[in-house]
Amino acid sequence: MILPAVRNPRFVTIRRGGTLTDLEHHLLALWAAACAEHVLGLFESAEPADLRPRRAVEHVRGWVRGEVTMMQARAAGGHAMAAARDLRGPARHAAFAAGQAAVVAHVAAHELGAAAYAIKAARAAAPEGEDDAAGRRECRWQREQLPDAIRELVLDDQRLRNDICWSVFDC
Helix, strand or coil: CCCCCCCCHHHCEHHHCCCECHHHHHHHHHHHHHHHHHHHHHHHHHCCCCCHHHHHHHHHHHHHHCCCCHHHHHHHHHHHHHHHCCCCHHHHHHHHHHHHHHHHHCCHHHHHHHHHHHHHHHHHHCCCCCHHHHHHHHHHHHHHHCCHHHHHHHHHHHHHHCHHHCCCCCC
16 A cells, blocks of 8 residues: 555645646656656566557556556556566566556556565565665665755655655655
């Protein structure tokens, strides 16, 4: 579970009654895509013929550019998450990260899902005993990628939802 029981209006677009601008929504989607893509190789090395997670990342970026509809991006996210079903370890988490990134087009709050699964992937890929350090490095890398326009929004969201995101944002 990565979404709160009650939706935060800061992650709901203005036209739906929240306070999130289209620019912020797009920046969240691009940041989530970067988080997912950073670990995508962990999936692709395990399943080189399965393009669903890569397509999900491409679709959310296409959504930002106006080349892909929200429904297409959301569907691509579902396909990426389906690619994870029969897997374990880093490949599974990386596919989920890609799926979560794509569905940011539909629900902006999935941005933390992409980040959290990417951290889980980095932890799972680390040598024994180095998983916590690998997770902290991934978390710090993600924070370095945050555009100033959404930095405080995301960092506050991490503080609020850290517990339901497996406490991966303690970096």
